[in-house]
Amino acid sequence: MEKVMMILAAFVLTSTSRPPEHKYVYVDELKNWTEAQRFCRQTYTDLATLESQQDVEALSDMATSVRKTSELAWIGLYDDVNSWRWSTSDSDFYQHEEMDFNNWQAGKPNNVWLGLFRDSWKWVEGKNFSFRFWNEGNNEPGNNGKEECAAAHFGRSGQWEDWPCDQHKAFVCYSELCGNASLPGRKYFFVGELKTWTEAQSHCREHYGNLAVMENMEDVGTLNNMAASLGFTSTAWIGLYDDVNSWRWSVSEYDLDQHQENKFTNWQPSEPNNDAGRESCIEMFANGSWNDITCSKLQGSICSEVRDSDVKFTFINVDMNWTQAQSYCRNHYTDLARVRNMTDIQKIQTLIPAGQNVWIGFHRPFWMWVDGSRFSFSYWRSSEPSGSGEHCASADLGNSGQWENWDCDGQRPFICYNVVCGNSTLPTREYIIVDELKTWTEAQRYCRENHKDLATITNMEDVRMLNDLATGRTSQAWIGLHEDVNSWRWSMSDQYQNQFRNWAAGQPNNKFGRESCGALSADGSWYDVSCSQTLHTVCFNVCGTNPTFYYSSTKRSWTEAQSFCREHYRDLAGVRHLSDNKVIQGLVQRAAWMGLYRDSWKWADGGNSSFRNWNRDEPNHNGKEGCAAANFGNAGKWEDWSCGEKKAFVCYAAVQSKHLVKLQLEFPSSLTEDDSAMMEELLIKLKQKLKDDGVKGDVKVSWRKRPDGKILHKPKKKKDEL
Incomplete structure (x- = not known):
């Protein structure tokens, strides 16, 4: 059984430029474009849309911080080859069906000059951004052989290329962030089921957002409080991992035409070995071979000066760690040396003094968060991380939540999270379990007459709320999901x-x-x-x-x-x-x-949530079972049953909020609160004013009496008014 507890931990977005409207998520699973879009719509918002160079930079920054099996990833741009339209858009100009008239020659359309044109490349969800970032140097979009879906090439600064939509690639989704009125926050969920790190991430992606990400000690404290309330003192997977194959050059912007040379390496035998799990920078030996080593080592370095295709190397005979060497080279040259081929190796060898090793620009991010967040805050236990084969992180909740690295194939509980906006952390519905035995139709009628409807359940948080409410129950209860076989x-x-x-x-x-x-x-x-x-x-x-x-x-x-x-x-x-x-x-x-x-399966209230929590081998439809019930003897998992069976059921009602508003009114002294008609008229006007100001829903207003039984009172005058 899965044991889940939710805690909210708020975080703050700070930016001096236009705040991002959405968050990009790189998904390292190979799917065709249609499958990728379906995944994004089920798990996030949609495939990635980009409306400016700022979005391109945000996407590229995200891509550099995550593990990738490919430099190409689908985005939400596609070519609608049938999107012909007339230059004149005034609908009054056309009579019925005239806008659809065409007279193509057999085998056409091809290319013609008249007022007909094709508004071809479009964004998912119908967004009309005109911004484009095609790789024009590679003649994109080329549309060779029906290439009607776009992918970003992260090896070429995120520039776009068109590809056949049925090819399988990684892809980028996006999630909407909060508007200016609310700040995004995190909800954490503890899952007690034992899984490997990879299995845990898949579970979190399916039911929440991802494995837990932490940015500061406040997040750590939130998780510690959650663990204490559950009495949990063991370790649990979090969303931090060490990608030992994510090697990259300090400079990746130049010489992009020679993309294959980005893959050149010259490792010493048995390297890289990431000894003790702490080696993420590269040194070159005098013989030209490479070794991974801890980045804190002090030694000389090789800088490079790049002018178009001409590269000049310089030996810097000053002992520095890798980060200091990178800063020095960037301040005085172009960057730490990037080595493209054996010719570059031979040039550098002539500069290295005998018996010395030097820094070059090859390195890898040490640890990365699953959602691409920048890894700046850390909370490692003393002597951690350690172990060359331990590439996944867990939080030791019996030791103040300090982090440890472990073999990713070990099985542990884990912590998931998802992002919420402002007051969205407050429940939007209240569940009511009714113990009267009724058929599904009778239960729905009861819920609609006395509450809102049979229960709609849209995520694992709703499941948790319902399970908490049903503590001690082991039977089934109808929920609002039913099968519409004629849909x-x-x-x-x-x-x-x-x-x-x-x-x-x-x-x-x-x-x-x-x-x-x-x-x-x-x-x-x-x-x-x-x-x-x-x-x-x-x-x-x-x-x-x-x-x-x-x-x-x-x-x-x-x-x-x-x-x-x-x-x-x-x-x-x-x-x-x-x-x-x-x-x-x-x-x-x-x-x-x-x-x-x-x-097929639909919610009674017409909601369009695709979330499902079926029990194993359900729905099995034995004997025309067209209505769903939650089995509280099995963690609230859903089962399909014959709608004519009689069961308890779960209704829901919309959560109401109450606000106390103090008003200062001016009216003739002759008016008193005993004038009920005037007091009622004031309430009507206040209610209308609230609606005019955008307050939605069933607005009810009433006067609140003070302890002395009065509604109105005269404010006391201040001393300077006497």
């Missing part, structure tokens, strides 16, 4: 939705509760099928009101088919009427995917 819709946007259906007899039947995608057979009839099954594919393009259908005999899952169609055409086929169905029937040779799918 079929088309893959293409809402503007293409229609009610035409051509189901085969007995379809859709949602066999085993796992058939949520639509397929069309060779005879034109439709079936619901498991989305993981592999079938042929029917795509389409839409010009105005006229679709053109395309058939592919390659077998794919429904999601793969959707990605294929969106990359090469408009989308998976939508079928508006029997005529469309007959056209497709003439193309397919056997069962094929179309764009129909079922958005």
Whole structure:
């Protein structure tokens, strides 16, 4: 069972320039563009959008501080090749459907001069930023072979390149930060389940935000208080890790054309070995080979002066540590030496005195936070970090929360966190458990009559709140999640939705509760099928009101088919009427995917949260189980049940806030609070004023009586007024 406790720790953003509106998160998992966007929308806000050079710099700074398996990462820019529009945008100029008229020659569009143009590259979520940062030196965007999705190349200052959308790359998500009215803060969550560091991070990313990040002693104190309240004195994983393969040059901005030379190394045999876990800077021996060593060692260094493609090396015969050597070289030359090839090695060898070692510009960040935060604050236990194979950090909560480094494959509890804004830490709903046994429909009716609705649960914090409320219970209780087996819709946007259906007899039947995608057979009839099954594919393009259908005999899952169609055409086929169905029937040779799918489980109050907390092997849909219940005997995990069964249930109500406002009013002395009509009229005006000032929700105002039973009183005059 997972034991979770939430604590809020506030932190402050300080900036002298425009405050960032969002936080970038690098995700080192290989996905195609569509899969990456889906992940970002489920876990953060969306794929990264960039509207200025400041955003590019923020993204590049973040990328330099995290572990990366690739220099390329998807961002939220894509090419909508069908986004043709007229130069004249006045809708009154066009009659019905005239804006959609076109007269393309077969095989076109190609290039023509008239008032029609294509507003091609677009940002996710419809954002209309015009800022672009293409790698123009590499003729980007080149659109070679349908390259319709953009990636940032962090080996080239974050410049953008277009790539085929089905390629698998790392990607960058973003999360919205708070507006100026509130400061972001952290909520920490302690999870008692034993996991490796990597497993712990995956769990935190799925259910919260990430493994815990700490910036100061206040954060440490918050975690210590949390541990004390739980009686926990062992160690727990935090989001700090040592990436032993993150070697980089002090100068990465010049000579970017020779990108492969960035990978050149000349290690001494058995190096780098990160002895005692403390070696993150590089020295060169007189024979030209390299060794990793602690950065505090004092010795000479090699600086470089760069002029275009010309590089000159200089030996500095002053004992300095690596950081001092870097500062010296940057003040007097370009930087510490960057070694591109064996020719550079040979030049430097002629400068090194016999028997000496020298600093060069190769180094790696010592320890890094999982979210890319700059590692400046540390709280290591004495003699830590130690051990060459121990690359992940834990907090020893039995020793004031001091940090230790351990083998990442060890299993420990862990601490997660997510970012919240201002008052968002306050609960937005209040849960009420009702012990009367009712069917799901009866329970919903009761909740709507007496509270708000059956419970909606949007995150693990809601789960924790509900589990706390249900302490001591072991039975199930209805929540507001139910299966709408008729919620079929088309893959293409809402503007293409229609009610035409051509189901085969007995379809859709949602066999085993796992058939949520639509397929069309060779005879034109439709079936619901498991989305993981592999079938042929029917795509389409839409010009105005006229679709053109395309058939592919390659077998794919429904999601793969959707990605294929969106990359090469408009989308998976939508079928508006029997005529469309007959056209497709003439193309397919056997069962094929179309764009129909079922958005199945929904919340009673219409909420669109995608959060799910199903028990293992649930939902299993045994015997038409279309309603969800939380099992409080199993940490509140969800199970699907027949809606006609009678159970306890959980309602929710909106949390109300009360505010006491003191007012100073001026009115004729003849008016008293006994004048109830006037007092009521004042309340009506105050209520309207609050609404005009932006106060939302069910606003109720009332007078508050003082201890003497009076509402109004005259303020006492100050001495200087007597």
